Amino acid sequence: MYAYDEIDRTLVNERVSEFRDQVKRRLSGELTEDEFKLLRLQNGVYLQLHAYMFRVAIPYGTLASNQLRRLAHVARTYDRGYGHFTTRQNIQFNWIKLAQLPDALADLAEVGIHAMQTSGNNMRNVTSDQWAGVAPGEIEDPRIWSELLRQHTTLHPEFSFLPRKFKIAITASDHDRAAIKIHDIGLRLTRNEKSETGFEVLVGGGLGRTPFIAKTVKHFVHGRDILSYVEAILRVYNQYGRRDNIYKARIKILVHELGIEKFAQEVEEEWRHIRNGSLQLDDGVIEDIRAHFTYPAYEKLPHMPDELRAAAHDPAFEAWRKNSVFAHKVQGYSIVTISLKPVGSPPGDATAEQMDALADLADKYSFGEIRVGHEQNLALPHVTKRDLPALWKALDRLGLATPNVGLISDIIACPGLDYCSLANARSIPVAQELTRRFANHELANLIGRLHINISGCINACGHHHVGHIGILGVEKNGEEVYQITIGGRADENAALGNLIGPGVKFDEVADVIEDIVEAYLALRERPEELFIDTVKRLGVEPFKERVYATR
Amino acid sequence: MPLVKGGKIVEDPFVRLADDAQTPAVGDILVSADRFLGDPEGLLARAGRLGMIWPNNRDIDALVPYLGRLAAVALVFPVFRDGRAYSQARLLRERYAWRGELRATGQVLRDQFVFMLRAGFDTFDVRKQADAEVFAQTVKRYSVFYQPTGDGRITALHRRMQLRHAEGVSP
Numbered sequence: 206m207y208a209y210d211e212i213d214r215t216l217v218n219e220r221v222s223e224f225r226d227q228v229k230r231r232l233s234g235e236l237t238e239d240e241f242k243l244l245r246l247q248n249g250v251y252l253q254l255h256a257y258m259f260r261v262a263i264p265y266g267t268l269a270s271n272q273l274r275r276l277a278h279v280a281r282t283y284d285r286g287y288g289h290f291t292t293r294q295n296i297q298f299n300w301i302k303l304a305q306l307p308d309a310l311a312d313l314a315e316v317g318i319h320a321m322q323t324s325g326n327n328m329r330n331v332t333s334d335q336w337a338g339v340a341p342g343e344i345e346d347p348r349i350w351s352e353l354l355r356q357h358t359t360l361h362p363e364f365s366f367l368p369r370k371f372k373i374a375i376t377a378s379d380h381d382r383a384a385i386k387i388h389d390i391g392l393r394l395t396r397n398e399k400s401e402t403g404f405e406v407l408v409g410g411g412l413g414r415t416p417f418i419a420k421t422v423k424h425f426v427h428g429r430d431i432l433s434y435v436e437a438i439l440r441v442y443n444q445y446g447r448r449d450n451i452y453k454a455r456i457k458i459l460v461h462e463l464g465i466e467k468f469a470q471e472v473e474e475e476w477r478h479i480r481n482g483s484l485q486l487d488d489g490v491i492e493d494i495r496a497h498f499t500y501p502a503y504e505k506l507p508h509m510p511d512e513l514r515a516a517a518h519d520p521a522f523e524a525w526r527k528n529s530v531f532a533h534k535v536q537g538y539s540i541v542t543i544s545l546k547p548v549g550s551p552p553g554d555a556t557a558e559q560m561d562a563l564a565d566l567a568d569k570y571s572f573g574e575i576r577v578g579h580e581q582n583l584a585l586p587h588v589t590k591r592d593l594p595a596l597w598k599a600l601d602r603l604g605l606a607t608p609n610v611g612l613i614s615d616i617i618a619c620p621g622l623d624y625c626s627l628a629n630a631r632s633i634p635v636a637q638e639l640t641r642r643f644a645n646h647e648l649a650n651l652i653g654r655l656h657i658n659i660s661g662c663i664n665a666c667g668h669h670h671v672g673h674i675g676i677l678g679v680e681k682n683g684e685e686v687y688q689i690t691i692g693g694r695a696d697e698n699a700a701l702g703n704l705i706g707p708g709v710k711f712d713e714v715a716d717v718i719e720d721i722v723e724a725y726l727a728l729r730e731r732p733e734e735l736f737i738d739t740v741k742r743l744g745v746e747p748f749k750e751r752v753y754a755t756r
Numbered sequence: 757m758p759l760v761k762g763g764k765i766v767e768d769p770f771v772r773l774a775d776d777a778q779t780p781a782v783g784d785i786l787v788s789a790d791r792f793l794g795d796p797e798g799l800l801a802r803a804g805r806l807g808m809i810w811p812n813n814r815d816i817d818a819l820v821p822y823l824g825r826l827a828a829v830a831l832v833f834p835v836f837r838d839g840r841a842y843s844q845a846r847l848l849r850e851r852y853a854w855r856g857e858l859r860a861t862g863q864v865l866r867d868q869f870v871f872m873l874r875a876g877f878d879t880f881d882v883r884k885q886a887d888a889e890v891f892a893q894t895v896k897r898y899s900v901f902y903q904p905t906g907d908g909r910i911t912a913l914h915r916r917m918q919l920r921h922a923e924g925v926s927p
Contacts (some may be wrong), residue, residue: 210916212900212912212915212916213900213912215899215900216898216900216902216912219897219898219899219900222897223867223897223898227867235886240836240865240867243836243837244867326837356902356912356913357902357903359902360871360898360901360902361902361903362842362870362871362872362874362875362903362905363839363842363843363846363871363875363903363905364839364842365839365842365871366836366837366838366839366842367839440843443839443840443842443843444840444843444844448838448840478851482904483904484904489917489920490913490916490917493913493916493917493920494913
């Protein structure tokens with residue numbers, strides 16, 4: 206965990222008091238809505254269909270138990286008793302009142318949580334691998350660098366009014382859990398031939414109406430230079446990114462129009478001027494940030510404790526363990542993913558009671574730490590294996606032990622037309638219906654790893670382009686129509702899905718998905734061949750045939 | 757529109773000249789880049805100081821050769837959402853060592869003062885009288901800064917290192 210010091214606390218408090226003043230000026234009419242809009246967006250406040258929506262940052266997905274309790278408090282006090290975890294390590298509250306927002310921010314500030322730059326055309330919450338620091342085999346803990354970047358991007362005096370939003374993600378593992386290739390800047394921690402830590406820098410990824418997979422702009426940037434290199438990218442973008450058309454304003458368009466080589470040259474030229482300047486990080490500064498992180502005092506524990514051996518006789522426990530428990534870098538410990546995708550519920554939602562109870566479980570079983578992943582699930586990152594059976598029972602009582610992590614009912618979905626003023630179609634009801642169709646865990650297990658992502662409009666908050674199956678809701682002649690893609694993925698082999706054919710109506714979506722799954726089960730070479738691999742091998746055609754033969 | 761310089765509302769010594777207006781023989785004038793580049797030597801030769809309004813969609817490289825003979829550079833925020841002039845300001849201050857007046861003009865509002873100061877602006881064509889009047893209080897809103905810029909304010913990373921060293925020397 207990164208622990209705020211007095212300096213960080215002061216800044217967040219100063220921000221809260223500034224926002225309190227801004228809200229006051231808006232309510233008194235001193236600020237016009239146009240002027241205020243951008244100020245509230247910079248503090249995570251959107252105006253949605255029914256109410257203001259408040260988006261709070263969970264930088265690089267790390268939460269302490271007292272912070273999760275405070276989020277529960279906000280849900281209970283200022284909202285309707287629940288929160289929604291997003292695909293970018295944020296939590297959203299959907300029913301907040303403008304006049305109460307400064308108080309909610311002040312309550313969060315007390316535990317080191319803020320909502321700065323969770324929306325607006327600035328540098329957004331820096332995200333990372335939710336298993337950072339505990340995943341076996343990672344280069345080093347990417348949160349050190351994430352925090353350096355969090356600080357550097359916070360209230361940046363040059364880059365707070367960019368052409369469009371700007372998102373940075375960092376991973377330190379071969380398997381990319383942070384979806385860096387669909388970010389404006391993706392950073393992959395790596396080592397050079399001298400064994401020095403640095404980054405492969407990717408740029409220009411993003412979804413929305415013109416999706417792109419990020420391209421490598423530089424194969425190795427030394428860790429000490431990462432701030433200046435990012436600064437150089439931002440400076441090129443701030444000056445030359447398009448501002449004439451909101452749909453062409455993301456850096457991906459600039460990179461696409463210039464071409465990656467030309468873009469890289471521009472960045473290199475800018476970087477040449479600043480790389481040896483005040484942004485260069487010396488080891489002392491990096492160590493100082495590192496020292497703000499605390500790590501658990503792990504015990505020396507056996508690989509296979511008696512408690513785990515005994516519980517293995519319970520098939521329900523085993524189903525959960527095999528699905529939701531993952532290898533930890535320290536022997537005797539596990540990472541436990543907590544599915545926020547129970548059958549029939551909106552993906553990513555948690556009630557205040559669940560958050561409080563999870564905070565207690567984190568204190569009891571995970572050194573007080575909770576993680577948030579982009580798949581809209583949570584994780585307890587340091588659970589001893591001997592505690593797994595007890596933890597499972599406790600989670601089950603809370604409705605948080607659905608063993609569907611990574612399976613077909615572990616759906617990513619945006620809020621859609623139920624909440625969002627941009628949406629053209631509903632997302633949540635589609636997800637709910639699909640979780641019901643695939644509620645049988647044996648069937649879901651038989652299908653194996655399969656990610657369904659749903660967006661309720663072309664802005665793609667539900668990351669539909671990179672779902673193994675992607676569902677995009679659009680509006681056609683006053684009706685909701687859903688376009689289905691297959692073959693997308695968001696990991697280190699990121700790819701955009703391909704459309705299987707004409708859109709289908711709301712009522713038909715679940716049937717179509719069932720057809721696709723049936724086709725896959727018939728087509729796969731062996732049970733271990735994942736859906737995504739079958740699509741890669743055979744292409745869209747056999748799936749298309751199956752879906753449209755009878756429609 | 758009130759002008760703020762040195763933290764206070766002041767009289768603007770410059771007259772802003774429209775592109776088709778006649779050049780006055782004396783007095784300080786502020787002209788557009790187009791007008792200036794049409795006749796740089798003529799404008800520079802006259803008595804009175806010269807300032808230039810540089811648009812935010814033009815590389816400042818073309819401005820740099822004249823910096824030594826200008827009294828002021830004004831950068832433009834056509835709307836406050838358009839942040840290109842922040843980069844131009846930092847480049848002028850930090851790369852080209854511009855020490856003369858750097859003026860923010862256009863939709864200059866209270867809630868951008870701190871960003872503008874940090875980017876190197878020292879003079880502000882403030883859109884609203886009420887904003888200009890609270891300039892001094894507004895720029896004290898923040899005492900912590902995470903990024904180094906040419907304004908010399910100490911960054912959080914740096915301050916932590918100082919604190920560390922201070923702790924290190926005491927017993």
